[in-house]
Amino acid sequence: MKRWIALLLTLAMCFALTACGGKTTEAPSNDEQPAQTDAAGKTITIALLPKTLSNPYFVAMQKFAEAAAASLSNDEYTVEIVCSAPPSEDGVNEQITMFESYLEKGVDGVLIVPCGTAEVVDTIKKANEKNVPVICLDTNADEGAEVAAFIGTNNYDGGFLAGQWTAENIDGQVAIITGTLGNQCHTDRNNGYIDGLEGASNVELVGDIQPCNGDQGTAMGIAENLLTAYPDLKCIYVTSDTGAMGAATAVQATGRDVKVIGFDGSPAGAQSIIDGGMTATVAQTPGVMAEEGVKALYEMIINGTAAEDMYTPCSMVTAENANDYLDWH
Amino acid sequence: MAQSKENKDLTPKRRKFHFDYPWISAAVPLVVLMVALSFAHPMFLTTSNILSILRQAAVYVIMGLGMSFVLMTGGIDLSQGSLLALVGVVSAYIVENSGSIFLAILAGILVGAAIGAANGVVVSCLKIPPFIMTLSTMYLCRGLTLVITQASPIAITNSSFKWIGGGDLLGIPVPVIIFIIAAVIGQFILSYTATGRYILAVGSNREAARLSGIKTRWNECKVYIISGIMVAIAGVVYVARLGAAQATAGQSYEMEAVAASVLGGTSVLGGEGGIIGTVMGAIVVAIIRNAIVLLDVSTYYQQMITGAVILIAVIVDVQRKARAAKKVN
Numbered sequence: 174m175k176r177w178i179a180l181l182l183t184l185a186m187c188f189a190l191t192a193c194g195g196k197t198t199e200a201p202s203n204d205e206q207p208a209q210t211d212a213a214g215k216t217i218t219i220a221l222l223p224k225t226l227s228n229p230y231f232v233a234m235q236k237f238a239e240a241a242a243a244s245l246s247n248d249e250y251t252v253e254i255v256c257s258a259p260p261s262e263d264g265v266n267e268q269i270t271m272f273e274s275y276l277e278k279g280v281d282g283v284l285i286v287p288c289g290t291a292e293v294v295d296t297i298k299k300a301n302e303k304n305v306p307v308i309c310l311d312t313n314a315d316e317g318a319e320v321a322a323f324i325g326t327n328n329y330d331g332g333f334l335a336g337q338w339t340a341e342n343i344d345g346q347v348a349i350i351t352g353t354l355g356n357q358c359h360t361d362r363n364n365g366y367i368d369g370l371e372g373a374s375n376v377e378l379v380g381d382i383q384p385c386n387g388d389q390g391t392a393m394g395i396a397e398n399l400l401t402a403y404p405d406l407k408c409i410y411v412t413s414d415t416g417a418m419g420a421a422t423a424v425q426a427t428g429r430d431v432k433v434i435g436f437d438g439s440p441a442g443a444q445s446i447i448d449g450g451m452t453a454t455v456a457q458t459p460g461v462m463a464e465e466g467v468k469a470l471y472e473m474i475i476n477g478t479a480a481e482d483m484y485t486p487c488s489m490v491t492a493e494n495a496n497d498y499l500d501w502h
Numbered sequence: 503m504a505q506s507k508e509n510k511d512l513t514p515k516r517r518k519f520h521f522d523y524p525w526i527s528a529a530v531p532l533v534v535l536m537v538a539l540s541f542a543h544p545m546f547l548t549t550s551n552i553l554s555i556l557r558q559a560a561v562y563v564i565m566g567l568g569m570s571f572v573l574m575t576g577g578i579d580l581s582q583g584s585l586l587a588l589v590g591v592v593s594a595y596i597v598e599n600s601g602s603i604f605l606a607i608l609a610g611i612l613v614g615a616a617i618g619a620a621n622g623v624v625v626s627c628l629k630i631p632p633f634i635m636t637l638s639t640m641y642l643c644r645g646l647t648l649v650i651t652q653a654s655p656i657a658i659t660n661s662s663f664k665w666i667g668g669g670d671l672l673g674i675p676v677p678v679i680i681f682i683i684a685a686v687i688g689q690f691i692l693s694y695t696a697t698g699r700y701i702l703a704v705g706s707n708r709e710a711a712r713l714s715g716i717k718t719r720w721n722e723c724k725v726y727i728i729s730g731i732m733v734a735i736a737g738v739v740y741v742a743r744l745g746a747a748q749a750t751a752g753q754s755y756e757m758e759a760v761a762a763s764v765l766g767g768t769s770v771l772g773g774e775g776g777i778i779g780t781v782m783g784a785i786v787v788a789i790i791r792n793a794i795v796l797l798d799v800s801t802y803y804q805q806m807i808t809g810a811v812i813l814i815a816v817i818v819d820v821q822r823k824a825r826a827a828k829k830v831n
Contacts, residue, residue: 227750229654260644261750354801381801383794389744390751394558394788398795401551402543415655415748422745426668441655441746 214249219470220275221256221463222268222285224312230437230459231258231286233501234310237460238284241467252471255280262387263353265289272296276303282470283307284463290357291315306473308480310462312358321473322480324465326457328361331487335362335410335434335455336369338489343432344375345407348399350392350420352413354384362412362436379403385416392419400427408432414442414454421450438490443498446490453491458502461485524767525779527819531765531811532782535789543796551792553675557743559788560677561586561736565755566762566780567681567688568732571725573763575705576772577632579729581621582759584643586752589614589737591647594656594747597663606663611734617643618730622723640756644749651749658745667743677739681781684735689777691728701725706773761787761808765815786811 221238223231235256242252255275259267265288272285276299283305287293290312297318300307307318311325339347349366352359363382370376380399385392396409400423409424409431411417417435424431435442438456445451462485469480490498540547565582572579589610597606617639624635658664669676692698700721703711712718741747764770765786766779787808794804 227648227653232653260648261753380795380798383801386753388751388753389746389748390561390740393744394791395795397554397558398792401545401548401554401792402796402798404545418746419744422668422743441657444657 214247214251216251216253217282217471217474218253218255218280219282219284219467220272220280221254222272222275222283223256223258223310224262224268224286224288225260225264226256226258227260228262229439229441230457230501234286234459234463237501238463238467241464245467245471250475252467254467259288262288265292269293269296273299276300276305280305281474284310284466284470285314286311287314294318306470306480308466308469310466311457311459322469322482324462324469324483325485326462326487327484328358329365329368330484331436331455331457332362332365332367332412333369334365334487334489335436335453336366336371338369338453339366339408339410339434340370340373340376343408346377346379346403346405347408347410348380348403348406349378349382350395350399350409350411350416351382351384352387352416359412366410376408379406385411385413385419387413387415389415389419392416393423396420396423396433397426400424400429400431406431408434408452410434412436414439414445414451417442417451417454418445421445425450438488438498438502440499440501443490443495446492446495453489456488456490456498456502458485460501524774524776524819525782526767526822527815528766528779528782528786530818531786531815532789535786535793539789539793539796543793546793546796553678555785555788555792556678557675558791559784560675560681561740561743562755562758562762562784562787563681563781564684564732564736564739565759566766566784567684567777568729568736569756569759570763570766570768570775570777570780571688571692571701571728572632573760573768573770574701574772574775575722575725576708576770577625577722577725578636578760578770579621579726580633580636580756581617581639581643582729582733582756583752583754584640584647585614585617585730585733586737586740586755587747587749588617588643588647588650589734590741590747590751591651591656591749593738594658594741595650597660598656598658601660603660603663603666607738610738611731614730614732614734614737615727616730618727618733619723621730622726625726626719626722647749651747653749655749656747658741658747664742664745667739667741667745677743680735680739684732685777685781688728688732692775692777697721697724702773702775704772705775758784758787761812765812767819 223234226232238254242254245252257271268288273296283300293314294317297307297314301319306321308321309323313323314320349363351363383395385395400406409420411420414435414437417433421433424433432452435451435454438454442451442454465483472478473480545551569579592613593606593610596609597603621636621639624630625632666676671679700716703716704718704721708718762784763780765783766776768775790808
């Protein structure tokens with residue numbers, strides 16, 4: 174009896190899952206049929222594989238990609254985006270599994286933000302074998318496989334921009350809080366920042382780079398400790414807006430005049446600048462990355478035009494222009 | 503101080519309070535760290551730094567208290583970190599939309615108690631191992647939180663709500679007052695109620711406890727409800743402190759709670775544990791974090807130091823218990 178109940182429950186769960194997954198499973202099955210040309214025209218299916226969808230940054234990417242696909246669709250071609258992502262940014266293995274299953278199902282092109290830059294190389298090779306073009310967004314894959322193009326922020330340049338801004342606007346001690354130790358994006362943002370500060374005699378870098386692992390609460394704790402350790406601290410640079418907001422809360426609680434610079438240019442970060450929390454942030458443009466990625470793949474698939482590497486612009490967001498950044502670009 | 507405790511330990515008559523012995527494993531590193539750091543850095547022993555350490559430890563202390571009760575029965579609650587995020591999102595949503603702080607806290611605690619009860623019922627009645635059940639609720643809660651927020655953070659503007667996390671009362675931070683109250687209640691349950699004794703009895707020998715008429719299922723269920731409620735309180739403090747609820751908050755916080763409990767002398771095999779030890783254990787971890795920044799130790803060593811302190815404390819504790827057991831025999 175018990176076994177039957179268990180079996181029934183499992184079955185019910187499976188049905189529930191397929192019901193939830195309706196959206197994603199629908200799309201690939203749609204494209205299988207139009208692989209043979211029919212009267213309504215061809216469907217071009219592009220798989221988008223962001224690091225995760227639990228971060229608004231990547232959700233923006235998905236929205237912009239879908240919008241770009243809709244605007245590119247015409248009577249002859251329908252462009253469709255299928256998207257899935259691991260629950261968190263370190264889901265290297267899950268992402269590769271998703272990538273592989275998209276290749277199995279058959280897609281026309283892939284946009285990926287690799288969770289693991291080295292681990293993804295072999296799967297990109299498989300895509301190469303199947304002649305499926307792959308474009309890396311935001312984060313580039315390591316050497317070894319043929320990536321059609323890289324479209325994203327130059328994290329080093331973004332960090333450099335923040336460094337220069339600091340050198341111009343801050344006099345005194347500066348500390349750095351980073352995302353995850355060993356993550357290339359964040360390392361580049363740190364290195365760019367440190368190089369941007371170079372030669373500025375008015376700024377002194379203090380303390381070792383502390384990791385907040387993208388957690389707002391951890392960033393807040395680190396900032397509190399930094400504020401205690403360095404009574405003359407004038408500025409904290411955090412390599413993500415989520416962390417920067419935590420640091421800003423810590424600064425506000427002490428009432429000291431310490432500037433907090435973030436990285437991302439997220440709507441929440443811009444709002445924090447308007448509310449007097451953070452001071453500045455380096456804006457990235459996930460929307461532009463996704464748009465350009467979809468366009469480049471479309472050109473490649475339809476016209477055979479080779480895609481080119483592209484750095485999307487970074488800009489400094491401060492109280493003056495924060496209002497323009499309340500939505501992702 | 504340590505010695506007088508040891509003496510008491512050997513006179514069974516005076517072993518009335520349950521905090522009498524297990525907490526030495528946390529007290530020793532606590533005292534050693536305090537003394538060493540007060541010499542090593544002039545800022546360490548300032549009131550503001552001590553208060554800031556306590557404020558940082560608050561969330562972990564409260565979660566650790568819940569975890570200790572679960573560990574005392576020989577179980578574990580892996581859903582804590584995800585539940586923290588869920589409760590945070592629920593109370594942030596309610597306080598922003600209704601403006602009622604009371605309603606927000608009440609809803610948060612109800613959610614915590616409900617998830618805790620679900621864990622408890624399944625573990626105790628369906629005989630599902632606690633590790634598996636709470637692992638499932640860990641994913642369920644995290645997923646639910648993402649569904650509710652759609653991955654974007656909920657900002658809290660209600661300044662009276664934020665007072666719970668950032669304000670003080672008579673110079674003492676509110677989160678610290680909350681954790682002290684929670685610890686006092688926890689100690690009361692453990693030392694002065696039948697429930698406390700039953701929980702320890704279930705943890706040390708379930709069969710013996712059942713045969714002596716203890717409702718083992720109900721008592722096992724209770725610890726998960728206590729854990730859920732403690733996490734709910736921690737969740738409210740967490741979001742109130744940060745002024746924003748993130749779906750990704752609290753990842754791997756349950757491990758911090760286990761670390762605090764174990765450092766404080768609670769046995770993961772059940773049957774033994776204390777409240778004061780857990781409080782001190784969480785503070786020790788917060789002090790290590792603080793010291794890393796104050797002394798400008800390379801961040802790469804932080805996790806190694808935490809791991810080493812836990813390991814040494816537990817080894818010393820186990821040895822001490824073995825020796826005490828020998829003497830009694």
